[in-house]
Amino acid sequence: MILDKSQQLAAHVIGQVLGGRNLAQTLEQLGRQHPQPTPQQRAATQDISYGVLRYYARLDALLNRLISNRLDDEAVRCLLLAALYQLEYGKASAYAVVDHAVKAAASMKKPWAKGLVNAVLRNFLRRRATLLTEIEHDEQARYSYPRWWINKLKQQYPQQWESLLQAGNARPPLTLRVNRRRMSADDYLLKLEHAGLDVRRLGQDAIMLAQPVPVEKLPGFAAGEVSVQDFGAQFAAHLLDVRDGMRVLDACCAPGGKTGHVLELADVAMTALDSEEARLARTRDNLQRLGLSAQLVTGDAGDPAAWWDGQPFDRILADVPCSASGIVRRHVDIKWLRREADIANFAAQQSRILRSLWRTLANGGKLLYVTCSIFIEENQQQIAAFLTEQADARQLAPNEPGTGQLLPCADHDGFFYALLQKI
Numbered sequence: 001m002i003l004d005k006s007q008q009l010a011a012h013v014i015g016q017v018l019g020g021r022n023l024a025q026t027l028e029q030l031g032r033q034h035p036q037p038t039p040q041q042r043a044a045t046q047d048i049s050y051g052v053l054r055y056y057a058r059l060d061a062l063l064n065r066l067i068s069n070r071l072d073d074e075a076v077r078c079l080l081l082a083a084l085y086q087l088e089y090g091k092a093s094a095y096a097v098v099d100h101a102v103k104a105a106a107s108m109k110k111p112w113a114k115g116l117v118n119a120v121l122r123n124f125l126r127r128r129a130t131l132l133t134e135i136e137h138d139e140q141a142r143y144s145y146p147r148w149w150i151n152k153l154k155q156q157y158p159q160q161w162e163s164l165l166q167a168g169n170a171r172p173p174l175t176l177r178v179n180r181r182r183m184s185a186d187d188y189l190l191k192l193e194h195a196g197l198d199v200r201r202l203g204q205d206a207i208m209l210a211q212p213v214p215v216e217k218l219p220g221f222a223a224g225e226v227s228v229q230d231f232g233a234q235f236a237a238h239l240l241d242v243r244d245g246m247r248v249l250d251a252c253c254a255p256g257g258k259t260g261h262v263l264e265l266a267d268v269a270m271t272a273l274d275s276e277e278a279r280l281a282r283t284r285d286n287l288q289r290l291g292l293s294a295q296l297v298t299g300d301a302g303d304p305a306a307w308w309d310g311q312p313f314d315r316i317l318a319d320v321p322c323s324a325s326g327i328v329r330r331h332v333d334i335k336w337l338r339r340e341a342d343i344a345n346f347a348a349q350q351s352r353i354l355r356s357l358w359r360t361l362a363n364g365g366k367l368l369y370v371t372c373s374i375f376i377e378e379n380q381q382q383i384a385a386f387l388t389e390q391a392d393a394r395q396l397a398p399n400e401p402g403t404g405q406l407l408p409c410a411d412h413d414g415f416f417y418a419l420l421q422k423i
């Protein structure tokens, strides 16, 4: 019963995302449906939706081989994708998956759908091995990325493109950052072990869980002892090199992951800016939970005249909006929502923000430029162009471990860091 409903719900979610909507927001809105799905149904729906979008090109290629003409009915197509994902990657029995899909099709009041769904899924089970061999020759199906994305990585990473594509399809780990104002990472590690969780220390404040758990299950989470943050994202606050008393701007702060980390490291006067008020509210909640404070400002980082009081900042964190190509294992919808032309638009926006923020930096001050992208247009090319035209800028320690391009791997997502100083 649970499987039946979650399969249908996932088909709905997948249809929305392929139509251009954000996956996390679409899943969040499931809670407002009537009747409300149970927590188990929501978890199963999330699992199927993430799975289908992680392997969408692969499942779509299989489906196209099972149907002679492309299926025009998007609702039935998404139901088939959900069922194919479950058959190929799920734990439920093939009988239950097919049975539930057929019942879901029958409830759609499309007389042809029930027979088609039944035939396609049974055909898949019969021909599975042959079909899987056939699609191995199709790179889009094999790696499950859009063609332009595969081509870009081949061109920009001739050696690593394949491992980068594969890293983006892995299930992401849950990594924590211990709030050192509350307790040491060693002490928190013991707490996790006492709670029976299998954990591994990654860095100064970072601990990775072998199996993700809901945050409510983390000891001391509500009390602000710990935050969820990828290990690669935890490099930012350390690189920024903050000290007590500094004036710091976090220019694209929401939801405040890095803002909190900086404030855990030093007593600074923090201005936390973001252009989206709703996202800024999440920064407020996060800082409150951690027992930290900042001046929260809604505004455009590219237009300092609207929010800056003219006092230069000693440190600026510019975690600019980007393609998010380095964090696809967490945001599987990005592969299908982004278009190739978006990359140039992001680069233009990043360039505008970087140049505007530079004017608000004190002489001798440092600005950390950050993206969660692996595309060079947003990273190395952006910084090279900036340094060419900005005579008062130099890049610090460009070759030190932890700066430059951090490629996604088992321990962390993909990030780019460039530390710039005003001279």
Ligand SMILES: C[S@@+](CC[C@H](N)C(=O)[O-])C[C@H]1O[C@@H](n2cnc3c(N)ncnc32)[C@H](O)[C@@H]1O
Pocket (backbone or CB within 6 Å): 233, 251, 252, 253, 254, 255, 256, 257, 258, 259, 273, 274, 275, 276, 279, 299, 300, 301, 302, 319, 320, 321, 322, 353
């Ligand atoms: C990569 S996210 C920041 C993540 C955040 N630093 C953290 O660690 O939790 C980028 C943020 O930039 C914000 N943003 C986009 N355009 C902006 C602009 N022109 N000015 C300020 N913020 C902007 C978005 O709303 C988004 O919250």
